[in-house]
Amino acid sequence: MAGVLLAEKLQLAPSPEEADIILINTCAFIEDARSEAAEAILRACRHKAAGGCRAVIVAGCLPQRYRDRVAQTFPDVDAFVGVDELDQIAAIARQVAAGRRREVGGDGQAPTRLFASPYPGLRFSGGPFAYLKVAEGCNHTCAFCAIPGIRGRYRSRPQVELLTEATALVASGVREINLISQDTTSYGRDRRSSNAGVTLSALLRTLDALDGTFWLRVLYGYPSRVTDELLAVMAAARHVCAYLDLPIQHSHPEVLRGMLRADAVRAVADLPQRLRRAVPGMVLRTTCLVGFPGETEAHFQHLLDYVADAKFDHLGVFAFSPEEGTAAFGRADTPPAEVAAERRDRLLRLQRQVVDARRRALVGTRAEALLLQPLRGDGRKGPGDVIWLARLARQAPEVDGVTHVKGVPDNAKPGQFIPVRLTGGRGYDLAADAVA
Ligand code: SF4
Structure with a gap:
């Protein structure tokens, strides 16, 4: 959707607070996911009611699964977008910006389409x-x-x-x-x-x-x-x-x-x-x-x-x-x-x-670490001041914990791989020292 919006010359705002239109992409496969989506939708609608934005769009699995109920449940939402309609997002954004509401489209059947982004390098992971x-x-x-x-x-x-x-x-x-x-x-x-x-x-x-x-x-x-x-x-x-x-x-x-x-x-x-x-x-x-x-x-x-x-x-x-x-x-x-x-x-x-x-x-073993971001510094120069947030091949993003790496060279950059030796860690996270 972000790729389609960009391709259609609509700008992406850096945060919901700065957006004219808030677009919420939802998950709906279990109750916890629906609650999380509902909270985000209600927060955005309150923001709109307070004059913070012009419109709220809800896309993805929640309107796809509950197409008959979403408009009643969330009457302040301006448009609902089903899973097969994601490439229409720019036209829908323009429609709600002009003050016209939209129900979820389609015929209630399971989705059949596949989308490719017009911006294949676009990403929102916040890291490399x-x-x-x-x-x-x-x-x-x-x-x-x-x-x-x-x-x-x-x-x-x-x-x-x-x-x-x-x-x-x-x-x-x-x-x-x-x-x-x-x-x-x-x-x-x-x-x-x-x-x-x-x-x-x-x-x-x-x-x-x-x-x-x-x-x-x-x-x-x-x-x-x-x-x-x-x-x-x-x-x-x-x-x-x-x-x-x-x-x-x-x-x-x-x-x-x-x-x-x-x-x-x-x-x-x-x-x-x-x-x-x-x-x-x-x-x-x-x-x-x-x-x-x-x-x-x-x-x-x-x-x-x-x-x-x-x-x-x-x-x-x-x-x-x-x-x-x-x-x-x-x-x-x-x-x-x-x-x-x-x-x-x-x-x-x-x-x-x-x-x-x-x-x-794992203590004492060596591995390659992917540097994500420096975590903190005390203002002094020299290795050891900064602890880097990193991941090893054994750690998938967002679910497996991270590795805190000490002794990373000053000129290191996010996205760089460096050799490390594991020293311990806590809970699901690991700790390591950079090695030459
Ligand atoms: S139906 Fe498909 S998506 Fe759902 S748990 Fe089974 S394999 Fe996973």
């Missing part, structure tokens, strides 16, 4: 890293998940378009490209009939051939879609981090079947072992869902044992959120919310022990 969306939608039917209904069937972006975007990102100073989608490991499967050989492995090989110093990272895969070929590409690549984010959701076969993820049962069983065998030192992130309908204490204990054994480097936990329009909605065997919350906390406490042990084991 970016996200490259390789596909839209999802063809899985996980019983708890509203995303396929909101985003539609899986559709991969053409490889050549992704190559253009990645090239522009690297040229604009990006040093870490994170490949994302609802299921990145399914990249190309929807294009097989017309274009054999389109796979995530092939895409990674192509992007890996780009010149420059940068990382590629694969986020949000599906356990059973990790092929031996993909692991071989990862093991041999120059730029691809030995890192995979594969949400398992659960370990117990009965719960996985209940989640309509039966095709993941076998893959989940030996996932950490298989991946670490194929790519030594592979860093693994996963996500689990607890409190799913039918999950018993014994099922949950199975998950605790699995996680204790797997020793994931990074792990996130969601408590089940019953979502309208999904297979698991309204089931009588749904554990109470307090039970789900308590299981989430227990799993997180266990994972914290894994993280603490791993952090201690």
Whole structure:
């Protein structure tokens, strides 16, 4: 949307306070996301009522999912923009600036379109890293998940378009490209009939051939879609981090079947072992869902044992959120919310022990750090005055913590890679010293 606005000669304001029109892009897949979106919308509407801006536009998954209700719920919003209408954003902005309201368009069907930015190097990450969306939608039917209904069937972006975007990102100073989608490991499967050989492995090989110093990272895969070929590409690549984010959701076969993820049962069983065998030192992130309908204490204990054994480097936990329009909605065997919350906390406490042990084991090891920004200085010259915020290949942006690096040379710049030796850290964050 930002690219379309720029291409249509509309300016992007540096903050909502300075904007004539506030555009809020929303997430709506669980209750927490909807609450966050609602808070942002109401804040913007209050700002408008106080004369702070001319109009408020709400785009993305919230109007897409609740097209019949959003206008009633948020009567002060000037326009709603569904997922398939994002390229109309400039015309819609002009319309609301002229005082004309707009309901969400479309026919209520799942989205089918794919967009490429007219400004492929444009980014909002606030650092030398970016996200490259390789596909839209999802063809899985996980019983708890509203995303396929909101985003539609899986559709991969053409490889050549992704190559253009990645090239522009690297040229604009990006040093870490994170490949994302609802299921990145399914990249190309929807294009097989017309274009054999389109796979995530092939895409990674192509992007890996780009010149420059940068990382590629694969986020949000599906356990059973990790092929031996993909692991071989990862093991041999120059730029691809030995890192995979594969949400398992659960370990117990009965719960996985209940989640309509039966095709993941076998893959989940030996996932950490298989991946670490194929790519030594592979860093693994996963996500689990607890409190799913039918999950018993014994099922949950199975998950605790699995996680204790797997020793994931990074792990996130969601408590089940019953979502309208999904297979698991309204089931009588749904554990109470307090039970789900308590299981989430227990799993997180266990994972914290894994993280603490791993952090201690990393002390003394060396790694490359990507410098993000100097954190503070006391005004004196010389190395050691400034602590740099940085990340290692084992840390994905925003979710895995950061590394605080001391002794970075004075002339260092954000986006630079430097060798470091790990010295410790705290919680999910690591600490390191720069080494010559
Ligand atoms: S694979 Fe992910 S996005 Fe797709 S239905 Fe399952 S949980 Fe939802």
